[in-house]
Amino acid sequence: MTSKIDSIFQQRESDVRSYCRTFNRTFTHAKGSIIRDDGGREYIDFLAGCGSLNYGHNNPAMQRALLDHISGNGLTMALDFYTDAKAEFLKTFERIILKPRSMPHKLMMVGPTGTNAVEAAMKQARKATGRETIISFTNGFHGCSLGALAATGNQHHRGGAGTALSDVVRMPYQGYINNTEVELIEKLITDPSSGIEAPAAFLIETIQGEGGLNHVNKEWLQALAGLAKDVGALLIVDDVQAGCGRSGKFFSFDELGVMPDIITLAKSLSGYGLPMGMVLIKPEYDVLSPGEHNGTFRGNNLAFVTAKVALEVFWADDVFKAHLTRSEKYIRQRLNDMQRSLTGAQVKGRGLMQGIDVVDGELAKAVSVEAFKRGLIIETSGPQDQVLKILAPLTTPIEVLQKGLDILKQSLECCTTEQKKGAA
Numbered sequence: 249m250t251s252k253i254d255s256i257f258q259q260r261e262s263d264v265r266s267y268c269r270t271f272n273r274t275f276t277h278a279k280g281s282i283i284r285d286d287g288g289r290e291y292i293d294f295l296a297g298c299g300s301l302n303y304g305h306n307n308p309a310m311q312r313a314l315l316d317h318i319s320g321n322g323l324t325m326a327l328d329f330y331t332d333a334k335a336e337f338l339k340t341f342e343r344i345i346l347k348p349r350s351m352p353h354k355l356m357m358v359g360p361t362g363t364n365a366v367e368a369a370m371k372q373a374r375k376a377t378g379r380e381t382i383i384s385f386t387n388g389f390h391g392c393s394l395g396a397l398a399a400t401g402n403q404h405h406r407g408g409a410g411t412a413l414s415d416v417v418r419m420p421y422q423g424y425i426n427n428t429e430v431e432l433i434e435k436l437i438t439d440p441s442s443g444i445e446a447p448a449a450f451l452i453e454t455i456q457g458e459g460g461l462n463h464v465n466k467e468w469l470q471a472l473a474g475l476a477k478d479v480g481a482l483l484i485v486d487d488v489q490a491g492c493g494r495s496g497k498f499f500s501f502d503e504l505g506v507m508p509d510i511i512t513l514a515k516s517l518s519g520y521g522l523p524m525g526m527v528l529i530k531p532e533y534d535v536l537s538p539g540e541h542n543g544t545f546r547g548n549n550l551a552f553v554t555a556k557v558a559l560e561v562f563w564a565d566d567v568f569k570a571h572l573t574r575s576e577k578y579i580r581q582r583l584n585d586m587q588r589s590l591t592g593a594q595v596k597g598r599g600l601m602q603g604i605d606v607v608d609g610e611l612a613k614a615v616s617v618e619a620f621k622r623g624l625i626i627e628t629s630g631p632q633d634q635v636l637k638i639l640a641p642l643t644t645p646i647e648v649l650q651k652g653l654d655i656l657k658q659s660l661e662c663c664t665t666e667q668k669k670g671a672a
């Protein structure tokens with residue numbers, strides 16, 4: 249039986265829908281790293297809710313806790329009331345994540361999306377410093393609400409604003425101009441005649457998820473953090489996509505020798521794909537007054553329940569951490585092999601957030617389409633959508649990674665052969 253698309257989607261769902269255009273099947277079930285359509289066909293999921301399912305679909309421990317909470321009439325909606333589920337989450341986050349890193353940060357619950365976490369982070373930084381300008385970076389992606397969109401580089405998304413996107417200045421990310429970017433940024437900020445206002449904050453992804461898997465190294469990020477301190481600006485790390493283990497560690501900056509003033513988390517924070525957004529702030533910058541950044545859904549109690557289980561099951565477990573190291577190496581090795589057989593191709597990213605830049609966006613798109621036909625869901629990213637990005641659940645067994653990477657390799661070979669035939 250093959251999957252048929254219900255015409256209700258074309259008739260009634262807004263044209264803004266996007267992922268479903270490439271992966272145009274009706275999906276019904278999912279477990280771990282596998283997702284199934286209504287025709288019973290299975291796909292290996294290397295997209296994982298765009299990094300929102302780091303522990304895979306329907307993790308049994310989280311599912312059990314969630315069902316127990318619901319059947320016991322635990323609260324689902326509670327605004328930002330004190331609840332047992334929130335207390336348990338906060339205590340667990342403090343014990344497993346904050347204390348071992350000596351992080352003094354407070355946790356701000358925000359509307360349940362990455363873009364809302366970024367909005368809140370920008371507001372806190374602006375109010376704490378009394379400055380307006382936020383510096384963000386080339387190829388950065390921070391969300392589609394207007395404040396976060398102003399910090400996003402991508403023209404396609406910016407074009408949707410239909411209004412001015414203000415008070416953000418873009419600076420070059422590492423690698424944009426021979427790794428001397430921080431020197432240039434320093435010169436521009438300290439030059440009273442450069443026309444650039446003193447910034448409230450630098451807003452940066454340590455690995456650019458949508459921007460094509462560029463990433464910063466330790467020295468570069470430390471130099472930026474030092475500059476931020478010197479000029480009285482805050483360092484905000486947007487860990488919406490690269491956080492919650494995607495980099496191979498819980499935070500993407502864990503081994504980069506910096507401690508950001510503000511950190512944004514969303515996507516995989518709940519662990520189960522339930523919406524949840526949060527901002528971590530050093531107490532001295534937690535300056536918004538009660539309700540100043542409001543939102544009805546600040547604190548999804550179902551997400552608190554599963555997020556707590558995710559922290560306990562995975563982040564207190566050395567076997568999981570060893571699996572991440574092994575998976576990272578395996579993906580790197582397989583991508584290196586693919587890179588060798590494709591002129592100009594480049595392996596990008598780090599941790600469990602790697603991919604291959606095939607130079608040509610049309611080719612990358614064709615590979616994604618071909619891979620889907622062969623049973624693999626994989627998306628593209630980068631300024632020309634030229635990077636095939638692997639966001640497999642962190643829990644994906646090596647045998648499943650192997651199968652998915654085999655499909656990617658075969659799809660790449662198939663599409664490059666077709667491309668050569670077309671050019672001949």
Ligand SMILES: Cc1ncc(COP(=O)(O)O)c(C=O)c1O
Nearest residue numbers: 361362363389390391457488489
């Ligand atoms: C780094 C980063 N920040 C913010 C966002 C926005 O998150 P959301 O789509 O949940 O609003 C994204 C989404 O991909 C992201 O990758």
